[in-house]
Amino acid sequence: MTRSTERPAVTTSPTTGLDEAGALRHQLADQLAGAGHIRTRAVDKALRTVPRHAFAPEVPPQKAYANDTVATCPGDDGRITSSISAPWPQADMPEAARLQPGHRVLEIGSGGYNAALIAELVGPTGGVTTLDIAQAVTDRATRYLAQTGYDRVRVVSADAEHLPVGIVPDGGFDAILVTVDTWDLAPRAFARLDAIERARRGEGPACLITHT
Numbered sequence: 001m002t003r004s005t006e007r008p009a010v011t012t013s014p015t016t017g018l019d020e021a022g023a024l025r026h027q028l029a030d031q032l033a034g035a036g037h038i039r040t041r042a043v044d045k046a047l048r049t050v051p052r053h054a055f056a057p058e059v060p061p062q063k064a065y066a067n068d069t070v071a072t073c074p075g076d077d078g079r080i081t082s083s084i085s086a087p088w089p090q091a092d093m094p095e096a097a098r099l100q101p102g103h104r105v106l107e108i109g110s111g112g113y114n115a116a117l118i119a120e121l122v123g124p125t126g127g128v129t130t131l132d133i134a135q136a137v138t139d140r141a142t143r144y145l146a147q148t149g150y151d152r153v154r155v156v157s158a159d160a161e162h163l164p165v166g167i168v169p170d171g172g173f174d175a176i177l178v179t180v181d182t183w184d185l186a187p188r189a190f191a192r193l194d195a196i197e198r199a200r201r202g203e204g205p206a207c208l209i210t211h212t
Helices: 020-034 041-049 087-097 113-122 135-147 187-191 194-201
Strands: 070-074 080-084 104-108 127-132 154-157 175-178 207-210
Touching: 020 041, 020 087, 041 087, 041 113, 087 113, 087 175, 104 113, 113 127, 113 135, 127 135, 135 154
Parallel strands: 104 127, 104 175, 127 154, 175 207
Antiparallel strands: 070 080
């Protein structure tokens, strides 16, 4: 597959008629494009389409659209156990994976927003499965994906080291995006995934992209 070198023709987007969240969304996309994180029109469109603030209702839109992480799930001891990643890796990762319409993608580490971005990129002919070990995280992702119209995303509560039977589609995934710490994830967990095996053998476009 030839890597795209297309850069989106992005200038400061007109925000006339947009609500506050929409204007902030376009400003964020402009910022990411200017910094080189957005490199294709498809990723640019996805970042301008998916309402990031809808996946982070605990914070004001200005914070949701800042180029920073958003804490979402505090634990019983007050420590943050889950967050929405900063926007810049959420642009970098699909660019690196070269996601295309029709691709089947597994996201390890759920939150909802990134899965919605992936769904925009692979379209109705593709498929997105987002997985997280924490039930509270997947419940949240399921709720906000449905509220924003991305209920075709498959949300799974499971340990990535012990994937449920049937989660891997025939032929494997075209890409796997990992957005959680993987220091304690055994290599055999990834070896089980057809996408990784296909990538290792050079038999397909499958790739593993991590950001932790």
